[in-house]
Amino acid sequence: MSALWTKTRAFVGSPAAVIVAGSMLVLVAATFATVLWPVYTMKHKPSSLWRPNRTLEDEGRLRYIANGCTYCHSQYVRPQDWGIGAERIAESGDYHQQQPHLLGSERTGPDLSQEGGEHSDDWHLAHFINPRFTRPRSLMPRFAFEGDRNIKALVAYMQSLGGKNADARVAAQKRFHAEAIAAYRKGPDENIEWLHSRVPRSWRAMPTESPVTDASVARGEKVYQDYCIGCHGPVGDGEGPAARYLEPRPVNFTTLRRHLIDRKYIGGILYYQIMNGITGTAMPYFKKDLESAKIWDVSNYLERNFIGHTDDKYPDVGIPASYEGKEAGPVTDQPAPEPPSRSVAP
């Protein structure tokens, strides 16, 4: 033991001790400079959108952490972002009282910092049961194993993301949900009439602004399969796998045939509703996912395949895109199928 003691005494003044102790000093100094000092000097105040979480939302947050959701979903929007939540760049006060932070480091799925109110509760339910029900190309795992109670908490947490901004969006969902459900319960035709009535007048009497060509319909089919098929189903009858979780249920496109505007037009309505969604129902807006041409393509697909009526032949006063006008000649050898001669409008 005394030999060890001698060696210990020798060690204290030796270069080895300088290395161990000196390096610790450097580390402590660095910790002070890059952790303690910024934490001390930062403002720790809530931002304008922050609000405390409710109990159910906190429960959902714990399930979000438990399942490692943060490894695919970030929770901060950057200035260069375009997707959901791009209206609100993250501020440090948004994360007030959060413990742990859930900023995340990867976006295998979308950012969720402003998810609250972006989708309806029933959309989230179907999405948690099987994400491919509402988002056919999603890579997200199914969370049916979490059970009804936890999924409810997770949905509540989703709807809280974005704080007061989320609350405003959720309020809009609630407002239109009441109207939508009332119309839906009256019957399928009344439902369509109500949906049409919520499209601005200028969009209603508008034909498709992109000719219903075979190529356009083929592109539209791809869009339909990537975005729409989970709810509206492969034959457009509104009986996709997500439908049983949704209230009101997705529209059956074939019924639109009875509700052409002026017995002619449907393209503008389809475009408007795909673009903006139907807030208050599970129908999300797609204007961030799909550019203008893609929305026309998918509405052309719906017209030809499910509605059985195309409205691109009606003359309009506009100047067509150069490749679409009459002067451009036929775009395909096969003429588009004629719409049926007998109108079934009421």
Added chain:
Amino acid sequence: MLRDPLFVPKHTKGRPMPEGRFWEKEYSSARVWLAGGAVWMAIGTLAGLGSAIHLVAPDFFANIPWLEFGRIRQVHVNTVLFGFVVQMLIGCALYIMPRVLATKLFSEPLANLAALFFNAGVVLGDIGLMAGYTQGREYAEYIFPADVLLVIALVMVAVNMVMTLVRRNEQLLYVSSWYFAGAIVWTVFMYPLGNVMWHPATGAETGITDAIFLWFYGHNVFGLLVTPLAVGIAYYMFPRIAGAPLYSQALSIIGFWSLLLFYTHIGAHHLIQAPIPTWLKTVSIIDSFAMMLPVATVLVNQWYTARGRFGRFLTNPSAKLMLVGTIWYAIVCIQGPLQSLAVVQRVTHFNNWVVGHAHIAVLGFTGFIALGGMYYVLPYVTGRRVYSEKLINIQYWLILLGLLDFFIVLTIAGLIQGQDWLNGATVYRTVPQMKPYMTLRLAGGLMIITGAFVGVYNVLMTFRKGEPINP
């Protein structure tokens, strides 16, 4: 050059292995830590396979909670980091440390007990993660009890390292011993800090502050734990394999202190786009670039030591693994500073580019050196030749090709994602585009996993049937 740091340790030559229980025998702890590392490598990469399958076929493990992507990904990351890399590196260090100090390890039983605590921590942590008990902070997910077990183990190793320094018979402190002692002592300080262990329930601080704590730790796990351990092992192996003295003692001193100085400042480069103070981001970017200094000094020092003698490294499988590890170190530490730049991160952040970077850092740099170090050390600590050199070579090629696949495929995938997002595509639109890359990545992963299992077999067979080396 003070003195040739290469010496033949006298106390081990021609002496019979001391009698006693297995945990008291010389190098028994190194054996335990190395074997543990090899086994965890197989388990950890298997968890990686589970995660990779999710990204190709999301319904493959549908509704199996403990195999859900978010959980199994955490198991993968923590197991390969702590179970495999850290454990295998410490195993090598437990042999090298006493050798360069011309003494015996301070306490074999203590180091064995530390292995027990360390592995218990990894087991408990992993089971917790699969059951949904996680702190949800990257690299700091293990729950509090697992943190405690790991810290106890690290304290035991730190005591062992420092006391071995105290009892040294060699007055010249070879640079490997600095790195080993430093790595463990720093981590004992930094691990509880980054894991916010004064909040046992959440293991987190409050608000955006938590992100600053986390990424200080998150990057230091690499900078102050696995990097110094791996560099220390390479510093030991280069002169030994080359049969030449270290190129420059002065460079090794510069490399050591500049690593510590710069690496500790760069954690915030994970948060360049997040709402933290701008000056902190600036510091992190500048120091990220300053990191090229320690990296360059280390690599110049080591490669110049091998100058004219690289042939010896290519004919020796363990040296080959280690040498390739240093090449990955160069690649990862050129890529790292570049991607800390805000203008580069605009594209690379949040996508698979970073995943590729992480894999060449942990598996390429530290993993290759850990494997090379293990195969180099195994004969000395078991008294047996490695069971099969051929299997080492097979493992080398499987892991190297698998990792190259990862690096190339994930970098391409990341650039596609990043550029698409920058041009306004939503995340959902980039998801289907990832399919071919995720499939190729799965293929590379299968090669790495096969390599890991080949390694486990080789290590266990070395213990059982390795050809004994005549004393």
